[in-house]
Amino acid sequence: MADLEKLVDDLSSLSLLEAAELTKILEEKWGVSAAAPMAVGMMPAGMGGAADAEEAKEQTEFDVILKEIGPKKINVIKEVRALTSLGLKDAKDVVDSAPSTVMEAIGKEAAEEAKSKLEAAGAVVEIK
Numbered sequence: 001m002a003d004l005e006k007l008v009d010d011l012s013s014l015s016l017l018e019a020a021e022l023t024k025i026l027e028e029k030w031g032v033s034a035a036a037p038m039a040v041g042m043m044p045a046g047m048g049g050a051a052d053a054e055e056a057k058e059q060t061e062f063d064v065i066l067k068e069i070g071p072k073k074i075n076v077i078k079e080v081r082a083l084t085s086l087g088l089k090d091a092k093d094v095v096d097s098a099p100s101t102v103m104e105a106i107g108k109e110a111a112e113e114a115k116s117k118l119e120a121a122g123a124v125v126e127i128k
Contacts, residue, residue: 062111064103064118065126069095072122079121083114098123 014022026032064083069076073095080102081091094100102125103114115125 060107061105062108063101063105063128064111064114065128066095066098066100066102066118066123067126068124069098070122070124075121076118076123079117079123083117 011019011022066076066080077088077091077095080086080094081088083103084091084094086094094102102118103111106114111127115127118125
């Protein structure tokens with residue numbers, strides 16, 4: 001059996017990027033997800049705070065969320081189809097279920113472009 005104390009010491013010395021890469025490797029190898037639901041108040045001391053602020057600065061992926069359809073539903077459906085390559089029925093379902101996510105994990109420029117196109121079609125859009 002491995003020396004657990006040495007393993008703990010080795011893991012503690014990993015940088016944030018190395019720990020994230022290790023997480024990805026283990027998720028793939030074991031076929032699990034490390035994303036466990038946990039309330040922020042339940043985080044151990046030393047977690048969150050500065051790490052959350054650093055993560056917020058480094059955000060590279062954004063979601064485009066359709067908050068409200070607006071008065072021009074057909075134009076919004078057309079724009080959702082153009083942005084997502086969804087079929088007519090699927091695009092209509094996304095629009096009808098607003099607030100809903102139109103695009104996920106895209107770059108900042110693409111998210112802003114999608115937002116401006118949807119707003120031009122009459123929708124109310126948010127980027128997260």
